[in-house]
Amino acid sequence: MSARPYPHDLPDAWPGCLLRWYDAHRRDLPWRRTQDPYAIFVSEMMLQQTQVQTVIPFYLRWMKEMPDWKSLARAPEDRVLKLWEGLGYYRRARNLKAAAQRVLSDYQGRLPDKRDEILKLPGVGPYSAGALLSIAHGKPEALVDGNVIRVYARLTALGGDLKTGPGNRKIWALAEKWVPRIRPGDFNQALMELGATVCIPDKPQCPLCPLRDICRASSLGKQGDFPNPGPKTAQRSVAVAAAWIERGSKILLRRRPENARWLKGLWEFPSGEGRTHPEARRKLGKELGVVLGKKPEAKVQHQITVHKVEVRLYRAVHPKGWKAPAGSKWVGPREWDRYALPSAHLKLRELMFKSRLS
Numbered sequence: 001m002s003a004r005p006y007p008h009d010l011p012d013a014w015p016g017c018l019l020r021w022y023d024a025h026r027r028d029l030p031w032r033r034t035q036d037p038y039a040i041f042v043s044e045m046m047l048q049q050t051q052v053q054t055v056i057p058f059y060l061r062w063m064k065e066m067p068d069w070k071s072l073a074r075a076p077e078d079r080v081l082k083l084w085e086g087l088g089y090y091r092r093a094r095n096l097k098a099a100a101q102r103v104l105s106d107y108q109g110r111l112p113d114k115r116d117e118i119l120k121l122p123g124v125g126p127y128s129a130g131a132l133l134s135i136a137h138g139k140p141e142a143l144v145d146g147n148v149i150r151v152y153a154r155l156t157a158l159g160g161d162l163k164t165g166p167g168n169r170k171i172w173a174l175a176e177k178w179v180p181r182i183r184p185g186d187f188n189q190a191l192m193e194l195g196a197t198v199c200i201p202d203k204p205q206c207p208l209c210p211l212r213d214i215c216r217a218s219s220l221g222k223q224g225d226f227p228n229p230g231p232k233t234a235q236r237s238v239a240v241a242a243a244w245i246e247r248g249s250k251i252l253l254r255r256r257p258e259n260a261r262w263l264k265g266l267w268e269f270p271s272g273e274g275r276t277h278p279e280a281r282r283k284l285g286k287e288l289g290v291v292l293g294k295k296p297e298a299k300v301q302h303q304i305t306v307h308k309v310e311v312r313l314y315r316a317v318h319p320k321g322w323k324a325p326a327g328s329k330w331v332g333p334r335e336w337d338r339y340a341l342p343s344a345h346l347k348l349r350e351l352m353f354k355s356r357l358s
Contacts, residue, residue: 010155010178010214011214014211014214015178015180015187017210017211018187018190018191018194018210018211019183019186019187019190020210021190021194021210022186022189022190022193022194025193025197026189026190026193027052027193027197029052029056030043030056030059030060030063031043031059032189035136037110037111037132037136037137038067038068038069038111039063040132040135040136041096041099041111041132041136042059042062042063042096043055043059044128044131044132044135045092045095045096045123045128046058046059046062046087046092048089048092048128049088049089050087050088050089052196054087055087058083058084058086058087061083062083065083066080066083069100069103069104069109070100070104070109072096072097072100073097073100073101073103073104075097077094077097077265078338078339078340080093080094080096080097081093081094081265081266081340082337082338082339082340084340085340085341085346086343086346088343090263090264090265090266090340090342091123092123094122094265095122095123096123098122098123099121099122099123099124102120102121102122103121111132111136111137113133113137113139115129115133115141118132118133126143126144126172127143127144127145129141129143130142130143130144130175130188131143131188134179134184134185134187134188135185135188135189136185138183138184138185139184140179140180140181140184141179141184142172142175142176142178142179142188143175143188144168144171144172144175145192146195147191147192147194147195147196147199148171148175148188148191148192148195149162149163149168149171149227150195150199150201150226150227151191151194151195151199151211152171152174152175153171153217153226153227153228154199154204154215154216154217154218154223154226154227155211155214155215155216155217156174156216157216157217157220157222157226158170158171158226158227159225159226159227159228160228161228161230162227162228163230194209194210194211202224204223204224206218206223233306234306235306235307235308236306236307236308237307237308237309237310238273238307238308238309238310239273239274239275239276239277239279239280239310239312240271240272240273240274240280240309240310240311240312241271241272241273241274241277241280241281241283241284241292241311241312241314242268242269242270242271242284242311242312242313242314242345242348243269243270243271243284243285243288243290243292243313243314243316244269244297244313244314244315244316244352245269245270245288245290245316245318245324247330249332249333250330250331250332251269251330251331251349252269252270252324252328252329252330252331253267253268253269253270253328253329253331253339253341254267254268254269254270254271254325254327254328254329255267255327255328255329256268257327262304262305263304263342266340266341266342267329267339267340267341267345268341268342268345269313269345269348269349270284270288270325270328271284271311272284272287277296277310277312280312281312281314284314285316287325288316288318288325289318289319289322290316290317290318290319290322291316291317291318292314292315292316293314293315293316293317295314296312296313296314297313297314297315297351297352297355298312298313298348298351298352298355299311299312299313299348300313300344300347300348300351302343302344309344311344311345311348313348313351313352336349
């Protein structure tokens with residue numbers, strides 16, 4: 001990016017200007033109505049890589065059933081995963097439970113207020129540490145996420161790759177320099193709120209921005225050029241076949257093994273991968289010892305990191321005397337709420353149930 005960066009010594013009053021805007025325009029979100037470190041911790045883990053509106057119902061349901069460290073630490077993992085069902089990135093749920101156990105065992109049930117200690121909790125990285133320390137404990141700690149990168153890139157007309165390497169270190173340096181000692185948690189939330197609602201990636205709402213008069217990108221008329229998106233990560237296609245196996249009113253589910261590359265420990269319709277869908281179907285039928293239909297009954301596409309996964313569900317017929325594979329369960333209509341399924345398999349189940357009613 002050829003634009004010359006705006007001087008980093010912004011007017012002293014700009015954090016106060018941002019905070020006044022935040023006080024007047026912030027969204028009323030359930031985790032903003034509490035100072036409970038546990039509730040804030042849960043919200044921060046849920047908000048990683050997930051939109052606010054998606055998180056709200058999950059957060060409310062979670063807090064009703066598991067309102068504190070102790071209830072989460074003692075909860076069975078299957079129940080934790082079931083409450084998380086549909087939110088994705090299930091490692092976050094396991095990390096939440098492990099962190100609750102660590103807070104109880106090592107910190108007497110109190111969320112640590114020192115950076116080196118909070119970073120030891122499962123699932124907590126530099127961003128989460130800054131968020132938790134500033135929001136839950138009022139510490140003047142910085143944070144950097146996609147929204148903060150976008151706001152600071154436009155304020156300073158800072159180009160290049162800001163997500164990794166030297167560019168990311170520059171953003172962190174700015175964040176650490178500018179976080180105020182007064183209301184640091186609100187300041188950090190205000191930055192993220194501005195990026196999420198006004199300084200958005202496409203068509204930023206500059207007339208509504210409290211910082212428009214000091215924004216270098218706005219003065220250049222090049223808001224859309226910052227931050228530089230950088231090279232796109234190549235997508236990888238994954239073909240998955242799944243089997244719909246019935247026994248009376250029950251459907252067979254199988255738990256994904258602990259060594260699975262993703263979604264470990266969740267329940268699903270027995271499935272397997274292949275280079276193509278016909279190959280995946282052949283391999284799965286041979287593995288299970290069943291005959292899979294030639295045409296899929298339903299199919300769903302979803303994204304896991306850089307993997308574009310298409311799952312095709314085939315109705316299966318098994319021979320007389322056939323035994324279900326190890327690690328599987330026959331699940332009846334009243335038992336579904338005991339088993340956490342990945343989002344793709346939830347959609348497949350819904351499609352199959354709808355087809356029965358049509």
